[in-house]
Amino acid sequence: MKLATWNVNSIRQRAEQVARWVKRAAPDILLLQELKCEAAAFPETLFAELGYRAEIVGQKAYNGVAVLSRLPFETRARALPGLPPHDTQARYVEIEAAGVVVGGIYAPNGNSGGDDGFAYKLAWLDALAVHAAHLLAADTPLILAGDFNICPTDADLAPGALAPEDALVRPESRAGFRRLLWLGLTDALRALHPTERLFTFWDYQASAFDADRGLRIDHVLLSPTLAERLVAASVERAERAAPHPSDHAPVVVTLD
DNA sequence: ATGCCGGGTCCTACCCGA
Numbered sequence: 001m002k003l004a005t006w007n008v009n010s011i012r013q014r015a016e017q018v019a020r021w022v023k024r025a026a027p028d029i030l031l032l033q034e035l036k037c038e039a040a041a042f043p044e045t046l047f048a049e050l051g052y053r054a055e056i057v058g059q060k061a062y063n064g065v066a067v068l069s070r071l072p073f074e075t076r077a078r079a080l081p082g083l084p085p086h087d088t089q090a091r092y093v094e095i096e097a098a099g100v101v102v103g104g105i106y107a108p109n110g111n112s113g114g115d116d117g118f119a120y121k122l123a124w125l126d127a128l129a130v131h132a133a134h135l136l137a138a139d140t141p142l143i144l145a146g147d148f149n150i151c152p153t154d155a156d157l158a159p160g161a162l163a164p165e166d167a168l169v170r171p172e173s174r175a176g177f178r179r180l181l182w183l184g185l186t187d188a189l190r191a192l193h194p195t196e197r198l199f200t201f202w203d204y205q206a207s208a209f210d211a212d213r214g215l216r217i218d219h220v221l222l223s224p225t226l227a228e229r230l231v232a233a234s235v236e237r238a239e240r241a242a243p244h245p246s247d248h249a250p251v252v253v254t255l256d
Numbered sequence: 257a258t259g260c261c262g263g264g265t266c267c268t269a270c271c272c273g274a
Contacts, residue, residue, distance in 0.1 A: 111274065149273095203258095203274070204261035205262090
Protein backbone atom coordinates (compact mmCIF):
# COMPACT_ATOMS: atom_id res chain seq x y z
CA MET A 1 0.00 0.00 0.00
CA LYS A 2 1.23 3.43 -0.98
CA LEU A 3 -0.32 6.22 1.08
CA ALA A 4 0.28 9.94 0.77
CA THR A 5 -0.81 13.07 2.62
CA TRP A 6 -0.76 16.62 1.25
CA ASN A 7 -1.92 19.95 2.61
CA VAL A 8 -2.80 21.58 -0.74
CA ASN A 9 -3.75 25.10 0.50
CA SER A 10 -6.92 25.29 -1.67
CA ILE A 11 -7.79 22.32 -3.88
CA ARG A 12 -9.31 24.66 -6.47
CA GLN A 13 -5.94 26.42 -6.86
CA ARG A 14 -4.03 23.13 -6.88
CA ALA A 15 -6.32 20.70 -8.76
CA GLU A 16 -4.18 20.37 -11.90
CA GLN A 17 -0.91 19.96 -9.98
CA VAL A 18 -2.42 17.37 -7.65
CA ALA A 19 -3.89 15.44 -10.58
CA ARG A 20 -0.55 15.42 -12.39
CA TRP A 21 1.19 14.17 -9.26
CA VAL A 22 -1.43 11.49 -8.61
CA LYS A 23 -0.99 10.24 -12.16
CA ARG A 24 2.78 10.02 -11.75
CA ALA A 25 3.06 8.82 -8.14
CA ALA A 26 -0.05 6.61 -8.23
CA PRO A 27 -0.77 6.44 -4.49
CA ASP A 28 -3.43 3.96 -3.42
CA ILE A 29 -4.72 6.50 -0.91
CA LEU A 30 -4.18 10.26 -0.85
CA LEU A 31 -5.23 12.36 2.15
CA LEU A 32 -5.80 16.05 1.42
CA GLN A 33 -5.99 18.98 3.84
CA GLU A 34 -6.94 22.66 3.57
CA LEU A 35 -9.38 22.20 0.70
CA LYS A 36 -10.76 25.69 1.52
CA CYS A 37 -14.05 24.91 -0.21
CA GLU A 38 -17.31 23.09 0.23
CA ALA A 39 -17.69 19.56 -1.13
CA ALA A 40 -19.68 20.75 -4.16
CA ALA A 41 -16.68 22.78 -5.37
CA PHE A 42 -14.21 19.86 -5.06
CA PRO A 43 -12.93 18.73 -8.50
CA GLU A 44 -14.27 15.22 -7.99
CA THR A 45 -14.52 14.18 -11.67
CA LEU A 46 -10.89 15.10 -12.32
CA PHE A 47 -9.84 12.39 -9.88
CA ALA A 48 -12.62 9.96 -10.80
CA GLU A 49 -11.15 9.92 -14.30
CA LEU A 50 -7.87 8.75 -12.75
CA GLY A 51 -9.66 5.93 -10.89
CA TYR A 52 -10.06 7.57 -7.49
CA ARG A 53 -13.21 7.80 -5.40
CA ALA A 54 -13.40 10.71 -2.98
CA GLU A 55 -14.80 11.23 0.50
CA ILE A 56 -14.96 14.98 1.03
CA VAL A 57 -15.48 16.87 4.27
CA GLY A 58 -15.67 20.41 2.95
CA GLN A 59 -15.99 23.83 4.56
CA LYS A 60 -16.25 27.29 3.06
CA ALA A 61 -12.97 29.25 3.08
CA TYR A 62 -11.22 27.35 5.87
CA ASN A 63 -10.06 23.83 6.68
CA GLY A 64 -11.55 20.97 4.65
CA VAL A 65 -10.20 17.41 4.34
CA ALA A 66 -10.69 14.61 1.85
CA VAL A 67 -9.61 11.08 1.05
CA LEU A 68 -8.95 9.94 -2.49
CA SER A 69 -8.67 6.17 -2.87
CA ARG A 70 -8.29 3.80 -5.77
CA LEU A 71 -8.90 0.94 -3.30
CA PRO A 72 -12.51 0.17 -2.35
CA PHE A 73 -13.30 1.79 1.01
CA GLU A 74 -16.01 2.46 3.55
CA THR A 75 -16.35 5.78 5.34
CA ARG A 76 -16.20 5.43 9.14
CA ALA A 77 -16.30 9.06 10.30
CA ARG A 78 -16.58 12.61 8.95
CA ALA A 79 -15.65 14.30 12.22
CA LEU A 80 -13.27 13.45 15.04
CA PRO A 81 -15.17 11.41 17.65
CA GLY A 82 -15.22 13.02 21.09
CA LEU A 83 -15.45 16.64 20.00
CA PRO A 84 -18.52 18.65 21.01
CA PRO A 85 -21.36 18.48 18.45
CA HIS A 86 -21.29 22.26 17.88
CA ASP A 87 -17.72 21.93 16.52
CA THR A 88 -18.25 22.01 12.74
CA GLN A 89 -14.65 22.59 11.64
CA ALA A 90 -13.80 20.19 8.80
CA ARG A 91 -10.64 18.61 10.19
CA TYR A 92 -11.08 14.83 10.21
CA VAL A 93 -12.16 12.05 7.88
CA GLU A 94 -11.79 8.33 8.53
CA ILE A 95 -12.13 5.40 6.16
CA GLU A 96 -11.40 1.68 6.15
CA ALA A 97 -9.64 0.19 3.13
CA ALA A 98 -7.92 -3.19 2.74
CA GLY A 99 -8.53 -3.89 6.43
CA VAL A 100 -6.77 -0.70 7.52
CA VAL A 101 -8.42 2.24 9.28
CA VAL A 102 -7.07 5.50 7.89
CA GLY A 103 -7.68 8.82 9.67
CA GLY A 104 -7.00 12.01 7.71
CA ILE A 105 -5.91 14.80 10.07
CA TYR A 106 -5.94 18.58 9.90
CA ALA A 107 -5.09 19.58 13.45
CA PRO A 108 -5.70 23.18 14.54
CA ASN A 109 -2.78 25.59 14.15
CA GLY A 110 -3.34 27.12 17.59
CA ASN A 111 -1.71 30.50 16.97
CA SER A 112 -4.90 32.44 16.23
CA GLY A 113 -7.68 33.16 18.69
CA GLY A 114 -5.46 33.73 21.68
CA ASP A 115 -5.70 31.39 24.68
CA ASP A 116 -8.96 29.93 23.39
CA GLY A 117 -7.35 29.09 20.05
CA PHE A 118 -4.48 27.26 21.71
CA ALA A 119 -6.83 25.49 24.12
CA TYR A 120 -8.85 24.29 21.11
CA LYS A 121 -5.69 22.82 19.58
CA LEU A 122 -4.92 20.90 22.78
CA ALA A 123 -8.53 19.71 23.16
CA TRP A 124 -8.48 18.49 19.57
CA LEU A 125 -5.21 16.59 20.12
CA ASP A 126 -6.66 15.12 23.32
CA ALA A 127 -9.74 13.83 21.46
CA LEU A 128 -7.46 12.37 18.78
CA ALA A 129 -5.40 10.49 21.38
CA VAL A 130 -8.51 9.12 23.10
CA HIS A 131 -9.89 7.94 19.75
CA ALA A 132 -6.55 6.38 18.73
CA ALA A 133 -6.33 4.61 22.11
CA HIS A 134 -9.73 2.99 21.53
CA LEU A 135 -8.75 1.74 18.09
CA LEU A 136 -5.36 0.46 19.22
CA ALA A 137 -6.86 -1.30 22.24
CA ALA A 138 -8.82 -3.38 19.73
CA ASP A 139 -5.63 -4.06 17.70
CA THR A 140 -7.05 -2.18 14.72
CA PRO A 141 -4.46 -1.67 11.96
CA LEU A 142 -4.37 2.14 11.96
CA ILE A 143 -2.83 4.98 10.00
CA LEU A 144 -3.22 8.54 11.27
CA ALA A 145 -1.80 10.95 8.74
CA GLY A 146 -2.02 14.57 7.77
CA ASP A 147 -1.09 18.05 8.93
CA PHE A 148 -0.64 17.84 12.70
CA ASN A 149 0.64 21.42 12.99
CA ILE A 150 3.35 20.23 15.39
CA CYS A 151 7.14 20.15 14.99
CA PRO A 152 7.77 17.14 17.27
CA THR A 153 11.35 18.08 18.22
CA ASP A 154 13.91 20.83 17.59
CA ALA A 155 15.28 18.66 14.76
CA ASP A 156 11.98 19.20 12.95
CA LEU A 157 12.38 22.88 12.15
CA ALA A 158 15.10 25.11 10.76
CA PRO A 159 16.89 26.91 13.60
CA GLY A 160 15.08 30.14 14.40
CA ALA A 161 12.23 29.46 11.99
CA LEU A 162 9.67 29.84 14.79
CA ALA A 163 9.51 31.67 18.09
CA PRO A 164 9.72 29.39 21.18
CA GLU A 165 6.15 30.38 22.13
CA ASP A 166 4.77 29.41 18.72
CA ALA A 167 1.89 26.92 19.00
CA LEU A 168 3.69 24.53 16.63
CA VAL A 169 6.58 24.04 19.05
CA ARG A 170 5.01 24.76 22.46
CA PRO A 171 5.76 21.99 24.99
CA GLU A 172 2.04 21.24 25.37
CA SER A 173 1.71 20.69 21.61
CA ARG A 174 4.75 18.43 21.53
CA ALA A 175 3.43 16.49 24.52
CA GLY A 176 0.22 15.93 22.54
CA PHE A 177 2.24 14.44 19.72
CA ARG A 178 4.36 12.28 22.04
CA ARG A 179 1.18 10.96 23.63
CA LEU A 180 0.27 9.46 20.24
CA LEU A 181 3.70 7.84 20.02
CA TRP A 182 3.37 6.46 23.57
CA LEU A 183 0.16 4.76 22.49
CA GLY A 184 2.34 2.69 20.18
CA LEU A 185 2.15 4.68 16.95
CA THR A 186 5.32 4.98 14.82
CA ASP A 187 6.36 8.22 13.09
CA ALA A 188 7.04 6.69 9.64
CA LEU A 189 9.38 9.38 8.28
CA ARG A 190 11.56 9.47 11.41
CA ALA A 191 11.58 5.67 11.72
CA LEU A 192 13.37 5.39 8.37
CA HIS A 193 15.26 8.72 8.49
CA PRO A 194 16.19 9.22 12.14
CA THR A 195 18.75 12.03 11.72
CA GLU A 196 18.01 13.55 8.31
CA ARG A 197 17.04 17.21 7.90
CA LEU A 198 13.44 16.69 6.80
CA PHE A 199 10.80 19.36 6.28
CA THR A 200 7.29 19.21 4.81
CA PHE A 201 6.38 22.92 4.92
CA TRP A 202 8.19 26.05 3.79
CA ASP A 203 6.73 29.54 4.18
CA TYR A 204 5.96 31.43 0.97
CA GLN A 205 7.84 34.43 2.33
CA ALA A 206 11.47 35.41 2.45
CA SER A 207 12.65 32.64 0.09
CA ALA A 208 12.10 30.08 2.82
CA PHE A 209 12.10 27.17 0.37
CA ASP A 210 15.27 28.28 -1.46
CA ALA A 211 17.00 28.66 1.90
CA ASP A 212 15.47 25.37 3.13
CA ARG A 213 14.03 27.14 6.17
CA GLY A 214 11.20 24.70 6.73
CA LEU A 215 9.17 22.79 9.27
CA ARG A 216 8.24 19.11 9.61
CA ILE A 217 4.57 19.25 10.58
CA ASP A 218 2.95 16.71 8.23
CA HIS A 219 3.18 13.21 9.65
CA VAL A 220 2.22 9.60 8.98
CA LEU A 221 1.71 7.53 12.14
CA LEU A 222 1.46 3.73 11.94
CA SER A 223 0.09 1.16 14.37
CA PRO A 224 2.55 -1.63 15.32
CA THR A 225 1.68 -4.29 12.73
CA LEU A 226 1.71 -1.69 9.95
CA ALA A 227 5.01 -0.23 11.17
CA GLU A 228 6.50 -3.72 10.73
CA ARG A 229 5.55 -3.46 7.06
CA LEU A 230 7.06 0.01 6.49
CA VAL A 231 9.50 -0.05 3.56
CA ALA A 232 9.73 3.58 2.37
CA ALA A 233 8.89 7.10 3.50
CA SER A 234 9.73 10.34 1.74
CA VAL A 235 8.90 14.02 1.20
CA GLU A 236 8.07 15.03 -2.38
CA ARG A 237 10.04 18.27 -2.36
CA ALA A 238 9.68 18.70 -6.13
CA GLU A 239 5.99 19.55 -5.64
CA ARG A 240 6.96 22.48 -3.39
CA ALA A 241 9.36 23.68 -6.12
CA ALA A 242 6.60 23.62 -8.78
CA PRO A 243 5.04 26.86 -10.10
CA HIS A 244 2.33 28.29 -7.77
CA PRO A 245 2.75 25.52 -5.24
CA SER A 246 1.12 24.78 -1.92
CA ASP A 247 3.35 25.75 1.00
CA HIS A 248 3.37 22.02 1.95
CA ALA A 249 4.91 19.07 0.07
CA PRO A 250 3.35 15.59 -0.04
CA VAL A 251 4.59 12.92 2.38
CA VAL A 252 4.54 9.40 0.93
CA VAL A 253 4.73 6.08 2.78
CA THR A 254 4.96 2.59 1.30
CA LEU A 255 3.92 -0.52 3.24
CA ASP A 256 4.88 -4.02 2.13
C1' DA B 257 10.21 37.56 15.26
C1' DT B 258 7.47 38.38 11.36
C1' DG B 259 2.16 38.11 7.70
C1' DC B 260 7.13 40.58 3.42
C1' DC B 261 3.18 35.48 0.49
C1' DG B 262 -0.95 33.51 -0.78
C1' DG B 263 -5.35 31.55 0.13
C1' DG B 264 -10.15 32.88 1.42
C1' DT B 265 -14.51 36.23 1.55
C1' DC B 266 -19.04 40.04 3.46
C1' DC B 267 -15.38 42.77 -3.17
C1' DT B 268 -11.87 44.91 -0.59
C1' DA B 269 -9.92 45.45 3.71
C1' DC B 270 -9.36 41.95 6.60
C1' DC B 271 -8.99 37.12 8.46
C1' DC B 272 -6.14 32.98 8.55
C1' DG B 273 -2.26 30.08 7.80
C1' DA B 274 2.61 28.12 10.43
